[in-house]
Amino acid sequence: MKSARLLRIARAYLMSIAFWYAIALLMGLQDEPLNRQNLWSSFIDMLIKAGVHAFGFALWTPPIFYLVEKYLNFSRNRFRYVLLWGLTSVPFVLLYSGIILLTTTPHDELLDGSAWSSIHSWLQLVRAGFADESFFYLAIVVAAHAYEYFKRVRRQEAERYQYRQALAASELQALKMQLHPHFLFNTLHGIATLIDGDAKNAKAMIIKLSNLLRTALDRDSADLISLEDELKFVREYLDLEKMRFGNRLKLDWRVTPETCRLLVPQMILQPLVENAIRHGVASSREGGWIEVATKISDGILIIYVRNSAGGKTANGTGVGLRNVETRLKYLYSGDASLHLSVAEDRTATASLSLPALNSQGAEVHGRHIQTVPEGEDPSCAFSSSMTNP
Numbered sequence: 001m002k003s004a005r006l007l008r009i010a011r012a013y014l015m016s017i018a019f020w021y022a023i024a025l026l027m028g029l030q031d032e033p034l035n036r037q038n039l040w041s042s043f044i045d046m047l048i049k050a051g052v053h054a055f056g057f058a059l060w061t062p063p064i065f066y067l068v069e070k071y072l073n074f075s076r077n078r079f080r081y082v083l084l085w086g087l088t089s090v091p092f093v094l095l096y097s098g099i100i101l102l103t104t105t106p107h108d109e110l111l112d113g114s115a116w117s118s119i120h121s122w123l124q125l126v127r128a129g130f131a132d133e134s135f136f137y138l139a140i141v142v143a144a145h146a147y148e149y150f151k152r153v154r155r156q157e158a159e160r161y162q163y164r165q166a167l168a169a170s171e172l173q174a175l176k177m178q179l180h181p182h183f184l185f186n187t188l189h190g191i192a193t194l195i196d197g198d199a200k201n202a203k204a205m206i207i208k209l210s211n212l213l214r215t216a217l218d219r220d221s222a223d224l225i226s227l228e229d230e231l232k233f234v235r236e237y238l239d240l241e242k243m244r245f246g247n248r249l250k251l252d253w254r255v256t257p258e259t260c261r262l263l264v265p266q267m268i269l270q271p272l273v274e275n276a277i278r279h280g281v282a283s284s285r286e287g288g289w290i291e292v293a294t295k296i297s298d299g300i301l302i303i304y305v306r307n308s309a310g311g312k313t314a315n316g317t318g319v320g321l322r323n324v325e326t327r328l329k330y331l332y333s334g335d336a337s338l339h340l341s342v343a344e345d346r347t348a349t350a351s352l353s354l355p356a357l358n359s360q361g362a363e364v365h366g367r368h369i370q371t372v373p374e375g376e377d378p379s380c381a382f383s384s385s386m387t388n389p
Contacts, residue, residue, distance in 0.1 A: 009062070016058040023057075024050035056099045060092060061140055068144040085141050093133045097125045184213065190244050201243055208240045223331060224263040227294065227301075231255065234269045234292065241277055248287025249277070259294040262301050263357050265327055269303065271320030272350045276307035280348065284308070301356040309346040328354075 028050050074081070101121060187209055194202040215233060231253075242249050273290065281288040288308035295302050321338070328336040332355065339351045 012062040012065070013058065016061040017054060020054035020058040020061070021050055024054040027053075052100060056096045057136060057140070059099070060095070064140050065144040065147065068141070068148050072145070072148055086138075089134045089137045092137045093126055093130055096133050096137075097129065100129075101125055184209075187212075187240065190241070194244060205240055205243050208236070208243070212236055212240065223265065225266050226260065227262050227264050227303075228260040230264050230266070230269055231260075231292070233267070234273055237270055238273060238290070241281075245277075245281055245287060248284075249281050250287070250289040252289060252291040254291060254293035256294045256296060259296060259301055259356075261358055262296075262354075264301070264303070264354060265331055268324060268327065268352065269305065271324050272305040272352065274320055275350065276305055276348065280307035280309055296356050299356050301354045303352040303354070305350040305352075307348050309342055309348045324352075 025047075187205075191202050191205045191209070194205065212233070215236070238249075238251060242251075269292070273292070276290050280290065291304070291306040293304040293306070321340075325338055328338060336352075336354045339353075340349070341351070342348045
């Protein structure tokens, strides 16, 4: 701790000396150009004079910055605060002139001369350079205040950013937690319809539902998971629904193998598939079909959930779709979108567009597609044969 503080002080003085030495050299070259006849000697003299003047300012610059940092919070009475810093210019000029006198006057003259002579020389030096030295002092004070305000603004921006991040994370977690009771309520409602007529199937659905909930809770802390894991979860959910609808529900998987390792938000497809069942299969006496397809286009992962639109639309709260849209906003800002449409042939499509990112955040491009027959697991364990979409 102590060594770090000493290192910080040493770094501050080195920066101060380097800055003021460069200023002193520029001013020296402007006031006294180099003597071309004795170039080397005049250059050495200028380096020495610049070092003397730079030392006088560099010695007091870090303490002024330190005092501003420590006592800026006491600047509520601005008039008194400004007046105090203005009055301290007098001791600064006196100390600076004393350093110049001690470093420029030969040692023998200081010892042999009278005290009054030395004080008189000091006062003359103060009077000759009071205006310039006061200006430099005020410039240091203003620079110290500007630097301190800049640090505080950056600190406040960092704190606001961290607050926004924490707020977004908490709201995102609340949205994910909202999905569980919504998903559980709708599934239990479906199971309830089978209890009286098909108790054995209802019991099997309850067991499968418990496995689904365990899977959801096990990965509850993850915002993004692989599409492969998300498809497995959707597959298990659709198996649960297929126990309810039987042959009335037909499934078709058209998954591009290159998309399986890409990252998607957790439980982003389940509300879309549930919506397809509610407004498709469940609202049609003859049943219907659901197709899940993926592809990559120009670095964008596109996931389609298509379904046959039923005749009578089932009532719903819309929580699932609103949840999807809000989570996309928090996770991707404006880089992701959800579009819903119904074609003339009564085919409803939910199109989900996401940045095609793998676990390392790199963009991925692909164009091949694999058709998975009904009943096979869409776990991306495809054979080498591929067909174009």
